[in-house]
Amino acid sequence: MIDHAALAETIRRHEAAQGQPISRLGYFCAPFRPAKGPFSEHVIKVYRGLPDAGALDRLAAAHEDYVAALRETGVPLPETTFLLLESEGARVPVIVQEALPEASLMRPRMQAEGLEATLEMMEAAGQVIARFWNAADRFDTRIGFHPSIRNFAVVDGTAVFYDTFPPLIHYSRDEMGRMLLLFSEKRLMRLVGPLMRKRVTGIQDEWYSAPETLVGLVGSACRLRPEHGEHYLAWGRAFAAREMPRWQDEAIADMQEMPRLPGYWTGFRKLLGLQGAPNA
Structure with a gap:
């Protein structure tokens, strides 16, 4: 179970410090891995929010189905969690994923x-x-x-x-x-x-x-x-x-x-x- 408050604080600190992302290759976001703290063994991916609550709920359900489908077809995946994180009165899509070497x-x-x-x-x-x-x-x-x-x-x-x-x-x-x-x-x-x-x-x-x-x-x-x-x-x-x-x-x-x-x-x-x- 992911601690949403701790995750929100980790993201806030990263943004405040303008930390370097682990990759600049992404089209949708720049993933980062915290140097310390409860998520130091994870990569965090923060995406743009949407004003449409129904679209966000559909996105969350689709992601759950997609991860299940990938696993069912035998695609190896690191432990991956998708959540809609409350931020300044809105929900923001975030993926927390086990970091690979x-x-x-x-x-x-x-x-x-x-x-x-x-x-x-x-x-x-x-x-x-x-x-x-x-x-x-x-x-x-x-x-x-x-x-x-x-x-x-x-x-x-x-x-x-x-x-x-x-x-x-x-x-x-x-x-x-x-x-x-x-x-x-x-x-x-x-x-x-x-x-x-x-x-x-x-x-x-x-x-x-x-x-x-x-x-x-x-x-x-x-x-x-x-x-x-x-x-x-x-x-x-x-x-x-x-x-x-x-x-x-x-x-x-x-x-x-x-x-x-x-x-x-x-x-x-x-x-x-x-x-x-x-x-x-």
């Missing part, structure tokens, strides 16, 4: 380690992707998955997924498109985004496609380590045939050469100042 985060490891080690991490992440999609049709609702390299840690050879927001379950495509704008941490995105709503909405499409999530993983690896790109493409083609045969034709066709990000998403990241080079 910093040395296990997949993205910096992919940048630093050798070819064999990076292929082992790709295999670990790929197994999670395949496990999810091979079981996802058991759910009678729209459900997606965002298994990017920056959303994994690899602990003792197992890929652990840790990005549960927004909860990619139950929401229609248009509803999720609106969420991408409503919860964006960047004010500029909330102002400019509605003018390009169709393109913003399209950002999510990869997350709801089994072959595209695998292709996205391989594309990110190729952009991080272009010197190993041909090895990653070969791994991806073999993996699709071996572990995701239902989608192998589409996946393999998109891994004949280095996959590229849509130009509008690259432009959005530059516009918002989101760090991510070189896989941006």
Whole structure:
């Protein structure tokens, strides 16, 4: 059971001290890990609030269902709690998550380690992707998955997924498109985004496609380590045939050469100042 008062005080102190977030890669928030106190072994993610109480309650219920669905499909997750924290008369969505060892985060490891080690991490992440999609049709609702390299840690050879927001379950495509704008941490995105709503909405499409999530993983690896790109493409083609045969034709066709990000998403990241080079 989380002590809401202690959590609110931890967030207040962090904001007052203007502490450094553990990551600046986030689209929705900048997670932080307190240096001391009751949450020092956790990562805290604070999101924008909404004036619509019903929308917040729906978000909380969807997050609970999404975490349950991820666990049911065999996706390894750290202990993750979603709550609506009272703050200045409003409720603010907060996720409190068990911290993973910093040395296990997949993205910096992919940048630093050798070819064999990076292929082992790709295999670990790929197994999670395949496990999810091979079981996802058991759910009678729209459900997606965002298994990017920056959303994994690899602990003792197992890929652990840790990005549960927004909860990619139950929401229609248009509803999720609106969420991408409503919860964006960047004010500029909330102002400019509605003018390009169709393109913003399209950002999510990869997350709801089994072959595209695998292709996205391989594309990110190729952009991080272009010197190993041909090895990653070969791994991806073999993996699709071996572990995701239902989608192998589409996946393999998109891994004949280095996959590229849509130009509008690259432009959005530059516009918002989101760090991510070189896989941006």
